[in-house]
Amino acid sequence: MTLGVGVIGTGVMGAEHVRLLREETAGAALVAVCDADAARATAVAGDAAAFTDPLALIADDGVQAVVIASPDATHAGLTLACIAAGKPVLCEKPLAPSADEALRVVEAEVAAGRRLVTVGYMRRFDPAYAAMKQALDGGAIGAAVLLHNIHRNAAAPDWFTGAMAVTNSFVHEIDISRWLLSAEMTTVQVHAAPGGDPLLITMETDAGQIVSTEVFMNAAYGYHVHAQLVGRDGTVEMAPPTTTLTNRALHHGHQWPENWVPRFRDAYRIQMNAWVRSCTVGPPVGASAWDGYLATAIAEQVVAALATGARTALSLATPPDLYR
Ligand SMILES: NC(=O)c1ccc[n+]([C@@H]2O[C@H](COP(=O)([O-])OP(=O)(O)OC[C@H]3O[C@@H](n4cnc5c(N)ncnc54)[C@H](O)[C@@H]3O)[C@@H](O)[C@H]2O)c1
Numbered sequence: 001m002t003l004g005v006g007v008i009g010t011g012v013m014g015a016e017h018v019r020l021l022r023e024e025t026a027g028a029a030l031v032a033v034c035d036a037d038a039a040r041a042t043a044v045a046g047d048a049a050a051f052t053d054p055l056a057l058i059a060d061d062g063v064q065a066v067v068i069a070s071p072d073a074t075h076a077g078l079t080l081a082c083i084a085a086g087k088p089v090l091c092e093k094p095l096a097p098s099a100d101e102a103l104r105v106v107e108a109e110v111a112a113g114r115r116l117v118t119v120g121y122m123r124r125f126d127p128a129y130a131a132m133k134q135a136l137d138g139g140a141i142g143a144a145v146l147l148h149n150i151h152r153n154a155a156a157p158d159w160f161t162g163a164m165a166v167t168n169s170f171v172h173e174i175d176i177s178r179w180l181l182s183a184e185m186t187t188v189q190v191h192a193a194p195g196g197d198p199l200l201i202t203m204e205t206d207a208g209q210i211v212s213t214e215v216f217m218n219a220a221y222g223y224h225v226h227a228q229l230v231g232r233d234g235t236v237e238m239a240p241p242t243t244t245l246t247n248r249a250l251h252h253g254h255q256w257p258e259n260w261v262p263r264f265r266d267a268y269r270i271q272m273n274a275w276v277r278s279c280t281v282g283p284p285v286g287a288s289a290w291d292g293y294l295a296t297a298i299a300e301q302v303v304a305a306l307a308t309g310a311r312t313a314l315s316l317a318t319p320p321d322l323y324r
Contacts, residue, residue, distance in 0.1 A: 001280050006032035006063035008054045008078060009070030010044040013092055016261055017067050018044055020272045028276040031062045036070070054078050058085050065279045068092055072168070076101040079289075083108045083116050088279040090272075092120045094171050095292025099300050102293040103317060110320045115284040118275050119292035121175040125274060126267035128238045132229055133180050141231030144181055147211045149173045150226040152198075152219035154258065162196040163303045165215050170201060170302065171295045173213045175287055178294065180229065183207045188302050189311040201302060222256025223263055290323035 005028050007018050014035070021030040034051035035041035041050040051057040054074070058066055058081045066082050068075055068091040076096035082089035083105070095117075096102040109117055123129050136144055151169055178184060183205035191200040198216035205211065228237035241263055242254035257263040271286060278285045287295075297316055305312040 001027070003028045003276050003279050004031040004062050004064045005029065005067060005276070006034065006051075006057045006060065006065075007067045007069060008034045008057060009068065009074075009092075010035045010040055011069065012261065014067075014069035015044060016268060017069055017090075017272065020269055021067075022046075024269050025272050025276055027280060028272075032057050032060055055081055058082055058087065063087065065089070065276075072097050076105050079105050079117055080108050083112050086112070086116070088116050088118070088275075090118045090120055090275045090286075091292070093175070093287075093292070094167060094296050094299070095119045095289060096296055097167070099293065099297035102289075102296040106289045106293050106320065106323075109289050110322050113322075115288060115322065117289040117292070118278070118285060119175075119287040119289065119295075120271065121172065121179075121287040121291065121295070122264055122267040122271040123172055123176040124179050124267075124286055125270040126264060127270075128241070129176060129180065129227065132227065132236050132238070135236040136180065136229055136231065137182075140234065141229060141236055142233030144207075144209055144229055144231050146209065146230035147177055147181060148226075148228045148230070149177065149211065149213040150216075150224060151213060152216040152222075152224040154218075154220060154222050156197075156217035160217055162192060162199060162306055165197070165199060165217050166201075166302045166306065167296075167299045169217070170199075170213060170215050171299050173201075173211075173215075174203075174295045174298045174302075175291060176227070177203070177211045177213075178291070179287075180227070181205055181207065181209055181211070183209060184294075184316075185211070185298055185314055187311055187313050188298070188305050190302060190306040190309065192306060192309075199306070203298075223259045224256055225260075225263060288323055290319055293317070 032049040034057040065088040187204045203211040274285045
């Protein structure tokens with residue numbers, strides 16, 4: 001069976017999802033695209049239908065499953081529309097800009113009685129993170145005691161605030177740290193450098209582990225995501241994301257990617273293929289609506305902790321049975 005997929009939002013991420021569906025995804029056909037900018041929708045559509053109204057795309061009979069890659073503020077409302085239509089949805093992170101809105105999505109999915117929502121926390125499909133999790137779960141490094149994360153961007157726009165660094169970037173570390181450690185976060189504390197960038201964010205888990213994350217939005221040299229898991233018997237960490245090393249002008253080294261698209265290209269592709277397969281033969285894959293709620297709820301409380309600088313206990317809802 002070929003799954004008819006519609007993509008909402010055809011900017012940087014949406015265009016990559018469109019490309020993946022056209023060129024690198026088994027069992028899927030791109031049948032519709034939607035962008036608020038009509039010219040953009042038409043330019044990307046090719047032989048797929050072009051919409052400017054996302055609700056019309058969701059309602060279209062040819063669309064069996066939906067990818068949402070429009071701005072953050074649209075995610076919860078459009079995901080609710082997909083649930084109401086009974087269509088599986090891969091929604092880009094974050095699930096919603098606020099914990100309350102994310103919880104409404106969880107409640108709607110629970111009322112529908114089945115998992116329809118996958119949140120695009122694609123690092124779960126990245127081969128390096130997957131190998132680190134396999135090493136930990138297979139006992140290769142003993143019990144995990146620490147996880148060190150680094151999340152650096154070359155440059156952020158002037159209007160990008162510390163709060164945005166948390167809700168837009170650090171949410172990835174919230175999700176991948178919970179997934180890697182199979183643990184829940186219990187406390188958070190944030191230290192900000194003068195000027196507010198970088199941030200050093202420390203979380204504790206319900207298994208007594210410590211998760212440290214540097215979030216540096218203007219690190220100048222390139223896009224650099226790194227993680228090191230420290231166990232009682234050893235450590236496992238990412239190697240640089242490169243296939244070649246260069247010697248020139250008295251230097252030896254490798255190239256950094258410009259941004260997340262080349263760095264996580266494999267993760268986006270593997271995620272899309274796994275999601276398409278899950279829509280037709282199941283079971284659900286990737287981050288659930290509940291995972292999406294937790295990432296957003298924790299991020300919201302990290303932003304509050306950024307303002308106080310205090311070690312703060314996290315307050316989170318209890319998971320409904322659908323996600324246990
Ligand atoms: N998973 C990841 O690694 C990752 C990376 C970057 C961005 N994202 C997420 O993807 C989403 C899109 O980010 P982007 O960088 O592609 O943004 P972008 O600004 O490049 O693209 C957004 C597109 O959505 C369109 N749009 C706006 N409102 C719309 C609406 N109501 N209906 C339909 N289309 C609408 C815009 O015209 C634009 O073309 C964001 O939520 C962002 O957080 C995820």
